[in-house]
Amino acid sequence: MRTSWAESADNSAIGSGNGNSSAYPPRGAYVPPHLRNRSLPSEVPPAAASLPVNDRVNHGGPAPHHGGGYFKADQGRQQGHGSGYQTGGGWNVRGAGRDRGRREVNPFENDEAEEQSFSEQENTGINFEAYDDIPVETSGENVPPPVNTFAEIDLGEALNQNIQRCKYVKPTPVQRYAIPISLSGRDLMACAQTGSGKTAAFCFPIISGIMREQYVQKPRVARTAFPLALILSPTRELSCQIHDEAKKFSYQTGVKVVVAYGGAPITQQLRELERGVDILVATPGRLVDLLERARVSLQMIRYLALDEADRMLDMGFEPQIRKIVEQMDMPPPGMRQTLLFSATFPKEIQRLASDFLSSYVFLAVGRVGSSTDLIAQRVEYVLESDKRSHLMDLLHAQRENGIHGKQGLTLVFVETKKGADALEHCLCVNGFPAASIHGDRTQQERELALRSFKTGNTPILVATDVAARGLDIPRVAHVVNFDLPNDIDDYVHRIGRTGRAGKMGLATAFFNESNLSLAKPLADLMQEANQEVPAWLTRYAARAIYSGGNRNRRSGGSRFGGRDFRREGSFNKSTDYFGGGPGGVAGGGYGNYGGGYSQGVTSAWD
């Protein structure tokens, strides 16, 4: 019989601080530090208890007017289905919230209840003033200027109402820039944090564009769906999340949003598609399946958005993405509008991405807050064999300080799926309520784990990189890199699960000899973020061997997740870099609208 954390805690004088005479713990059982007869390898950092809890994302977005006539308006499409759609100055409210007799579910229904259950989520979260200091960098030809308020853009009455329902007051930086750019019809490559309204930044222009256009009649092919917009993301959960948000934004606009991803029965997704789809949110695998079955055609695609675009174009995904974008029936760049978003944009990925773009604008938005703040980063030297007990020490200290329960969530990243299972089990056995999520679990299990984490039912989630990107989980107070990733960009995405929307977060990393390749980039990153870099890490960093040209991927992008590779003169060894698609950017003429680069601001976090 093992002793659980709860039991050992109950049976001892909690808080006495130095009861150090207990017997050696039973194998596998966790014993809190103060009951142990040994000193810890490194000091337990102050628990995250004092950190404010994450708030909901309050974003917004609006901007100027359509560049107009981007696509040929054609034989005015038939409007609505008889039911009273509102028509406000050129806006087509399609179907007016009714879908062939089915009533549109109000996606805002549950919001109030949810918010009330977390009193800390009152709308005090974002420091909007801080937004004014955010460094922004744009490049490309004739970049449309940003807007400052929602009032400056007319996205249409229906969409405006949804913006209000979402309680978005003021556009976030990425929205201020990206929405006007998108509305003017330009392609866009954007480096920006998700926590600050990235989804809205690409959804608003798409929805308003679809409402505005009197586009050509969709072909009628039995059982084939013809979406007008395609949004791709690298994980199923992220696609679900985007779908949920897009549903809110398109409520009562008549714009139909459907999600398709693997691991779930395809039949229901097929049914949804048959009912009609304007915006399709999908993961690549399932979409290819649908395309091959000819249940979806991309020939009517006007808008293509890639979320976490750098991941979508890396080695694992690139062939699938190329197949979808280049080898099916999607209109080429210039005939569609392409929007790429990510927190990190390595140069080599930018180069790949330019194949999909036409005369695009590059946008980099620094993170909210100006220097150290938001995410406190710690690195601790922990031997592989000590990791578990060290983690439990951290969790125990957090619990003592009351961060757990319904308050703060802890997300623990590990390298492998097996490792995730093992650690989850270990934590549960020791009385720490944990769930786990990784790609070998069934979709049901994955969604259950995520739900259980979000609700605070299991305030600890052990995850592989499946959860590293894009997921917006409010109240994650602490991200632990139990195993560090090999790629510094992955680290950036992981820690970006906390400190969101202007709230503080804590990120702790366990470092040892197996992470040598990360020493230098990690030390650099922390330095840029004004974090205290342990001396031992600096020594490792100095010793680090240059691993090819890779280590410098972030060069020039210290304030952001990336920098327009077109501006890196030395990188332009051949001429085709400017030529991605018809009317590629003809070098020169880069406009800067950002201004106010404050020093010490680091990369965009998401």
Next chain:
DNA sequence: AAAAAAG
């Protein structure tokens, strides 16, 4: 080498 994504 690992993770993700179709079944």
